[in-house]
Amino acid sequence: MRNRVFVNAVDTCGHPLELVVVDGRFAEIGAKVHAGDGVEVVDLQGRVVLPGFVDGHIHLDKSFIGDRWHPHQTTTSLRERLAVEKRELAAAPPILERANALIRQAASFGTIAMRSHVDVDATTGLGNLHAVMEAREAWRGLVDIELVAFPQAGVLSCPGTAELLDAAIAEGAEVVGGIDPTNMDGDADGQLDVIFGIAEKRGAKIDIHLHEPGQQGIEQLHRIAVRAQALGMQGRVAVSHAYALGDVAPDVVDTVAASLAKAGVSIMTNAPGNRAFPPVLQLRAAGVRVFTGNDNIQDAWWPYGNGDMLQRAMLVGYRSGFYIDDDLHVALDMATDAAAAVLGGDYALRVGNAADFVVVDAPNAAAAVATAPLERTIFRQGAAWIGRALA
Amino acid sequence: MRNRVFVNAVDTCGHPLELVVVDGRFAEIGAKVHAGDGVEVVDLQGRVVLPGFVDGHIHLDKSFIGDRWHPHQTTTSLRERLAVEKRELAAAPPILERANALIRQAASFGTIAMRSHVDVDATTGLGNLHAVMEAREAWRGLVDIELVAFPQAGVLSCPGTAELLDAAIAEGAEVVGGIDPTNMDGDADGQLDVIFGIAEKRGAKIDIHLHEPGQQGIEQLHRIAVRAQALGMQGRVAVSHAYALGDVAPDVVDTVAASLAKAGVSIMTNAPGNRAFPPVLQLRAAGVRVFTGNDNIQDAWWPYGNGDMLQRAMLVGYRSGFYIDDDLHVALDMATDAAAAVLGGDYALRVGNAADFVVVDAPNAAAAVATAPLERTIFRQGAAWIGRALA
Numbered sequence: 196m197r198n199r200v201f202v203n204a205v206d207t208c209g210h211p212l213e214l215v216v217v218d219g220r221f222a223e224i225g226a227k228v229h230a231g232d233g234v235e236v237v238d239l240q241g242r243v244v245l246p247g248f249v250d251g252h253i254h255l256d257k258s259f260i261g262d263r264w265h266p267h268q269t270t271t272s273l274r275e276r277l278a279v280e281k282r283e284l285a286a287a288p289p290i291l292e293r294a295n296a297l298i299r300q301a302a303s304f305g306t307i308a309m310r311s312h313v314d315v316d317a318t319t320g321l322g323n324l325h326a327v328m329e330a331r332e333a334w335r336g337l338v339d340i341e342l343v344a345f346p347q348a349g350v351l352s353c354p355g356t357a358e359l360l361d362a363a364i365a366e367g368a369e370v371v372g373g374i375d376p377t378n379m380d381g382d383a384d385g386q387l388d389v390i391f392g393i394a395e396k397r398g399a400k401i402d403i404h405l406h407e408p409g410q411q412g413i414e415q416l417h418r419i420a421v422r423a424q425a426l427g428m429q430g431r432v433a434v435s436h437a438y439a440l441g442d443v444a445p446d447v448v449d450t451v452a453a454s455l456a457k458a459g460v461s462i463m464t465n466a467p468g469n470r471a472f473p474p475v476l477q478l479r480a481a482g483v484r485v486f487t488g489n490d491n492i493q494d495a496w497w498p499y500g501n502g503d504m505l506q507r508a509m510l511v512g513y514r515s516g517f518y519i520d521d522d523l524h525v526a527l528d529m530a531t532d533a534a535a536a537v538l539g540g541d542y543a544l545r546v547g548n549a550a551d552f553v554v555v556d557a558p559n560a561a562a563a564v565a566t567a568p569l570e571r572t573i574f575r576q577g578a579a580w581i582g583r584a585l586a
Numbered sequence: 587m588r589n590r591v592f593v594n595a596v597d598t599c600g601h602p603l604e605l606v607v608v609d610g611r612f613a614e615i616g617a618k619v620h621a622g623d624g625v626e627v628v629d630l631q632g633r634v635v636l637p638g639f640v641d642g643h644i645h646l647d648k649s650f651i652g653d654r655w656h657p658h659q660t661t662t663s664l665r666e667r668l669a670v671e672k673r674e675l676a677a678a679p680p681i682l683e684r685a686n687a688l689i690r691q692a693a694s695f696g697t698i699a700m701r702s703h704v705d706v707d708a709t710t711g712l713g714n715l716h717a718v719m720e721a722r723e724a725w726r727g728l729v730d731i732e733l734v735a736f737p738q739a740g741v742l743s744c745p746g747t748a749e750l751l752d753a754a755i756a757e758g759a760e761v762v763g764g765i766d767p768t769n770m771d772g773d774a775d776g777q778l779d780v781i782f783g784i785a786e787k788r789g790a791k792i793d794i795h796l797h798e799p800g801q802q803g804i805e806q807l808h809r810i811a812v813r814a815q816a817l818g819m820q821g822r823v824a825v826s827h828a829y830a831l832g833d834v835a836p837d838v839v840d841t842v843a844a845s846l847a848k849a850g851v852s853i854m855t856n857a858p859g860n861r862a863f864p865p866v867l868q869l870r871a872a873g874v875r876v877f878t879g880n881d882n883i884q885d886a887w888w889p890y891g892n893g894d895m896l897q898r899a900m901l902v903g904y905r906s907g908f909y910i911d912d913d914l915h916v917a918l919d920m921a922t923d924a925a926a927a928v929l930g931g932d933y934a935l936r937v938g939n940a941a942d943f944v945v946v947d948a949p950n951a952a953a954a955v956a957t958a959p960l961e962r963t964i965f966r967q968g969a970a971w972i973g974r975a976l977a
Contacts, residue, residue, distance in 0.1 A: 209655065264600065264953045267909040468904035497909050498956035499900070509890070510904075513859035518658040518888050562655045565889035569960040 198222075199577050200230035204239035207524065209559035212244055216550040219576030224546055239554055243563055245527070247307030247542045247551040247573075248504035251534035252402075252435050252463050252488025253297075255311040255330060255340075256323040259493050260502070261296025262287045267498050277348060280495035281318075290326035297492060298330060301502035302338050302580075305553035305573050308540050309338065310402070310488065312345035312372055315363050317355040324363050337575065341538050343402050345372035349379035350386045357389045364397040373403035376415060383418060391422050400431040402463075405439070412439020416451050420458035429459025433486075433537055437462050440478070441471030448477055456482035461537050465490040465507065466514040468499070475515050475525065486534040487511050487526075504530040505555065509567040520561035527564050550577040589613075590968050591621035595630035598915065600950035603635055607941040610967030615937055630945055634954055636918070638698030638933045638942045638964075639895035642925035643793075643826050643854050643879025644688075646702040646721060646731075647714040650884050651893070652687025653678045658889050668739060671886035672709075681717035688883060689721060692893035693729050693971075696944035696964050699931050700729065701793070701879065703736035703763055706754050708746040715754050728966065732929050734793050736763035740770035741777045748780045755788040764794035767806060774809060782813050785822075793824040793854075803830020807842050811849035820850025824877075824928055828853050831869070832862030839868055847873035852928050856881040856898065857905040859890070866906050866916065877925040878902050878917075895921040896946065900958040911952035918955050941968040 201214040215223035215230050223229065230236075257280070259265045265283055270276045287293060301309065313327045324344065331340040344363035346356045350373065360371055371394045376386035394401050401423075407415055416434060423432040434455075440448055440462070455462065461484040464472045478485050489507050492500035511517070512526040535542050544552060556570040557563035573580045592605040606614040606621050614620065621627075648671070650656045656674055661667045678684060692700065704718045715735065722731040735754035737747045741764065751762055762785045767777035785792050792814075798806055807825060814823040825846075831839055831853070846853065852875040855863045869876050880898050883891035902908070903917040926933050935943060947961040948954035964971045 264949045266911045266952065269910060469907040493957065498914065498952065499904055501957050501959070513890055513901075516860040519660060520657045523889065558655045561657065561889065566884065566892050568892070 198231070198234045199237055200228060200234050201237045201239055201244070203241055204244045204554070205241065205559060206244065207527070207560035209243070214244065214550070214552075216577030219550055221544065221546050221548055221550050224544060241558070242554045243557050243559055244544065245305070245553045245555055245560060245563060246531045246544050247553060248305045248530050249534035249538060249540070249542060250301060250306050250309035250488045250502075250504050250507075250530075251486040251537055252465060252490050253301070253309050253311050254313070254491060254494065255294040255297055255327045256290050256313050257284070257491065257494040257496070258293055258297045259283075259287060260300060261293045265495070268495070276495070283495050290323055291329050294327055294330035295333065297502060298334055298338055298340075301489075301504075302573070304501075304503040304505065305571060306502065306504050307338055307542060307551050307575070308340070308535065308538055310341045310343060310370070310534075310538055312343040312402070312404075313368070314347045315344045315356065315359050315372075316346060316348040317353050317359070321359060321363055321366065324366065324368060328367055339538070339540055341370060342368040343370040343372045344368040345404070346374055349374065350389050351380040351382055357393075360390065361393050361397070364393060364399045368399075370400040370402050371397075373401065375405060375407050376403075377411060378407050383415060387418060387422055391426060394428070394431075395426055400433075401428070402433040402435055405434050405437050408439055409442040410439075412437065413443055413447060413451050415439070416460075417454055420451070420454040420460050423460050424458035430461075430536075432459070433461040433463055435463040437464070437473050438470060440473035445474075445477065448474060449481060452478050452481035452483050461486060463488055463537075464511070466511040468514075472514070475511065475529070476522070479525065484533055484536060485529055486537050487529040488534065503567070503569075505563060505571075506567045508564045512564055520559075523561040523564040527560050549575075551575050589622070589625045590628055591619060591625050592628045592630055592635070594632055595635045595945070596632060596950060597635065598918070598951035600634070605635065605935075605941070605943075607968030610941055612935065612937050612939055612941050615935060632949070633945045634948050634950055635935065636696070636944045636946055636951060636954060637922045637935050638944060639696045639921050640925035640929060640931070640933060641692060641697050641700035641879045641893075641895050641898075641921075642877040642928055643856060643881050644692070644700050644702045645704075645882060645885065646685040646688060646718050647681050647704050648675070648882065648885040648887070649684055649688045650674075650678060651691060652684045656886070659886070667886070674886050681714055682720050685718055685721035686724065688893060689725055689729055689731075692880075692895075693964070695892075695894040695896065696962060697893065697895055698729055698933055698942050698966070699731070699926065699929055701732045701734060701761070701925075701929055703734040703793070703795075704759070705738045706735045706747065706750050706763075707737060707739040708744050708750070712750060712754055712757065715757065715759060719758055730929070730931055732761060733759040734761040734763045735759040736795070737765055740765065741780050742771040742773055748784075751781065752784050752788070755784060755790045759790075761791040761793050762788075764792065766796060766798050767794075768802060769798050774806060778809060778813055782817060785819070786817055791822040791824075792819070793826055796825050796828050796830070799830055800833040801830075803828065804834055804838060804842050806830070807851075808845055811842070811845040811851050814851050815849035821927075823850070824852040824854055826854040828855070828864050829861060831864035836865075836868065839865060840872060843869050843872035843874050852877060854879055854928075855902070857902040859905070863905070866902070866920070867913070870916065875924055875927060876920055877928050878920040879925065894958070894960075896954060897958045899955045903955055911950075914952040914955040918951050940966075942966050
């Protein structure tokens with residue numbers, strides 16, 4: 196592997212940056228590096244260098260990317276939505292084909308790791324999981340993919356699901372999923388008993404979809420925090436969406452945030468378009484890790500999304516009222532380091548790490564987030580990879 | 587000028603589309619056209635053809651595009667914000683240079699017409715207007731630019747502004763602006779007397795920035811509707827932002843919407859990220875014309891925006907909860923035909939019109955709005971123009 200020095204770049208703050216890559220890893224990073232003779236020089240033309248993006252929440256088995264356009268269908272209940280989804284997906288190309296298309300598109304924007312939820316329920320069994328595991332194998336070494344066994348249809352209310360979740364972890368999913376324990380199963384402790392039980396038994400992590408609103412959702416977060424702390428699962432439990440945190444008064448947020456921080460429970464938000472969502476800065480100030488992900492991408496749930504985590508960071512900032520550079524950096528952190536910490540990976544620009552990075556046509560990280568330019572080049576182990584051409 | 591036939595395209599619904607262009611105008615539009623011999627054939631590779639975009643609200647004198655990154659500065663009052671803006675802009679390149687850069691960028695995304703507000707106040711005088719008028723001349727025939735004399739600092743509270751607004755219209759601005767009559771001037775009827783007076787005297791249109799919240803803003807809308815109707819100005823008065831329509835109960839919206847529709851007052855929203863805004867579908871159902879624009883683009887007010895009206899349509903849909911194709915078409919209409927009607931232009935894909943259109947890498951208009959792909963080609967009078975390369 197040819198050694199390279201990358202010159203004429205800028206760092207997140209817009210300061211001069213050079214990078215030396217030896218054997219695919221960062222050997223030196225600084226304003227002015229000392230490359231040896233005979234290394235290949237790559238001119239980054241004043242562009243900003245960002246770490247590879249980490250998508251903390253995606254559904255690789257659901258997207259229609261790689262298939263024709265599926266017009267969104269209106270439904271009046273969750274049951275109907277799930278039926279529509281099953282019908283639409285049954286008529287779409289196989290999961291492996293669609294998952295590959297979505298991973299390729301996400302990678303072309305600079306995503307190098309992702310946590311994918313995969314439906315596991317009594318009718319689906321482990322079929323979706325096996326297909327997404329096959330896609331994961333195909334991308335091994337290129338995009339790191341962590342899998343969540345996701346009980347989309349509920350746990351207790353969908354007999355057989357508990358056993359399937361356990362089997363999914365045994366077969367290679369790293370994370371036990373959950374969903375709206377009260378609203379889906381009518382028995383919060385019942386669902387939490389099952390998923391925390393599997394996590395404890397298998398040494399798995401936990402990621403719970405929580406759409407429950409207001410005080411109901413807050414109580415659920417307290418329950419989850421208590422269990423995470425009791426089981427010593429700090430840093431291994433996440434709650435996705437947690438809309439309730441956007442519904443309640445700031446002092447209520449502060450109280451539950453203290454519990455979440457103490458229990459090491461992370462919060463994922465994709466900054467939805469027309470729904471209140473967690474107050475990012477307030478949670479971070481309280482010590483809660485907040486990360487982001489694209490969630491649904493052109494699927495039966497909604498038509499938006501393209502897999503780009505830089506655009507997702509922009510939407511997080513746009514929806515959160517992030518104007519100053521420091522806040523824009525928070526949005527980027529949610530799509531890089533914070534998400535990486537949840538997945539357990541280290542994709543930072545640091546000497547010794549794999550030389551994976553994204554070059555974006557912007558003068559610094561704040562500008563990259565605020566404007567999310569599409570022109571970018573992705574480098575994996577120091578070599579240009581699939582990506583959008585530089586303009 | 588070489589005649590051309592464009593084949594292998596799709597229309598907004600995804601149906602086959604061909605276009606014949608003769609002497610720069612559409613001569614035939616249909617699923618299967620009859621081009622004569624010897625015309626040049628252009629293969630659009632299955633992409634969707636959209637009309638040119640119309641930005642119904644932009645500030646060409648404010649953006650830092652074309653200059654270095656200006657980190658957003660926090661302020662605690664409107665007065666302070668205006669002072670920061672003046673200071674930052676004084677240190678930036680001349681307006682002509684920045685306006686040219688922004689128009690070029692917007693045009694490269696497919697914008698062919700825009701309504702630009704331009705600051706007019708006692709300290710600025712007509713300086714900004716003259717600079718933007720110079721940019722307008724430079725782009726004449728390429729991008730149609732309508733100008734609003736915008737009293738950013740108030741009318742009555744900023745002595746001399748009324749005379750300057752009148753002079754601005756006399757010199758070539760087509761629209762008299764206004765801003766928060768009660769909050770800025772403490773005298774709603776006083777400000778409205780001035781701006782409606784100038785509009786009546788000069789035959790100008792009106793576009794009022796209205797950030798006033800809740801019931802106060804609703805009362806202002808009623809006042810504006812009453813005046814528009816009394817002066818027979820149907821179709822010539824717009825209110826930008828009108829945040830109040832997002833603050834009040836649906837029945838209050840219905841009542842004022844009926845007044846706005848009867849008076850022919852249009853509403854502009856850019857779908858702000860963290861502020862309630864007008865309910866688009868409810869207003870349209872009541873007969874109100876609702877259009878969109880980018881508003882501030884990387885300026886002293888906020889760091890977001892890139893000038894792309896297709897991304898703006900996506901944000902309108904994202905924020906409004908538009909999921910079904912019909913609703914996504916509404917978002918596109920707000921960025922094309924509805925905005926064009928406010929400006930008084932006709933940029934529709936229609937036989938006889940100039941052959942201006944945008945080719946987007948999407949299978950139909952709904953997909954184009956939901957995903958806002960950047961790859962596109964702009965055609966003006968049938969010829970490829972500045973634009974983003976097809977992927």
